[in-house]
Amino acid sequence: MLGKLIKYELKSTARTLIPLYIALLMLALINKLFMGINNNANSELLGGIPVMITIFAYGCTMVAIFIITFFVIVQRFYKNLLGDEGYLMNTLPVPTWMNILSKLGTSIIWIIVSGIVAVLSIIIMAFSKGMFTDLFANFAEFTGYLPQEYYGFVLELILYAFVLMISSILILYLSISIGHLFNKNRILASFGSFIVLNMIIGTIKTVIQAIMFIANDPSLMDNGSNFMGTIHILLVCEILFGIVFFIACNYIIKNKLNLE
8 A cells, every 4th residue: 555655656747757757858958968069179169158048047956956956845744634635645545654655755756756857967077988998997896995894884875865865754644734733834834843843953963972982082083983973973863863854743643633
């Protein structure tokens, strides 16, 4: 059932994001063609105005993708579970946590896809003959100088970034849910909840880092193993934060639902 919910969410949001992805890749390709024309002609086509326009459009589209992705994350949760569509979604024969998880899974997918499309568009614009050969050669040379334990460290950083992304989405969901406990000024209440929750989380992280700094020899804080230890603890904290956010969000929607 979770798969069907995610599939439904993807279909509902794809109509907004897919055209932006196509536009970004097309603009990247057009920019690449203009760059090639200018280089071959050893002069700027029409004074470089077309290039300036397409580069500006490319930049605007890139920014729009991430802004709209954020908007879709918030809007789908807000409208689909707490807004007009909430009357239907909350009567489906599925548990509340599954509805939340479907929104979370869809958000993760679109964030990753947005990042991939953005990187792909940059590759299109920067592409040149032998680029990948040189890139892989330089990468292999660079990694050859790194100690083997750093590979695990990089993987942990990637994992931490992924968990942080999930935790960040869930704190948004929780803030919106708390805001809907109020009868008036729900958007303002959600925004205020988001600020307060982030202040609390920031304070907790600062205290943990301060304790770790005191517990360790400050002269060794630049040591890789100590830094990795910090990442381990922060990773565990983010996992715990995410679990708390999810449970709290599930509880509010399940037991304190206050639809518009």
